[in-house]
Amino acid sequence: MGCIQLGMRAVVCLSVILTALAWAADPAATVHTLNWRTLRGLNYRTGEQTPELAKANRQTARVPGFMIPFEDDDEMVSEFLLVPNAGACVHTPPPPPNQIVHVKMENARKIKLSFWDPVWVQGKFEVVTVSSPYGDVSYQMAGRLVEPYKD
Secondary structure, three states: OOOOOOOHHHHHHHHHHHHHHHHHOOOOOOOEEOOHHHHOOEOOOOOOEOHHHHHHOOEEEEEEEEEEEOOOOOOEEOEEEEEOOOOOOOOOOOOOHHHOEEEEEHHHOOEEOOOOOOEEEEEEEEEEEEEEOOEEEEEEEEEEEEEEOOO
16 A cells, blocks of 8 residues: 555555455355354354354355444444344343354444444354353354345
8 A cells, every 4th residue: 555645544444445345356255145044053052053054154254133232322333243133132131142143343443333224244254152241142253344234
């Protein structure tokens, strides 16, 4: 990247954009589309998982869902939970661990929170148990892209 008189923030944004473009341009990259039924293919007590889920582990995947931020007052977030229903975890008992994805955006990039509207989250998907303020979570994702949900 050439040295142009850009502030540090602009350089970071440009770097993120270039990384995303290089990643999107890779024709060999397979993106596994996962739905909540597929995610239920993990027995979070024993660790057993369906072949479809095992195939997506540590691969690029996209999952639809609703964002649950860890802090209520932020409009921009770099870390959140992805759940199958709007408002899950907030005022009700949380879904089981195999119905929650812990998302951390790559490079701690902040994105606009979409609490009531569903989104697609795409990035490196991993079957791993992590703890959150709402309980155990069976999946983690390094988010690269968050966009409005469209069938």
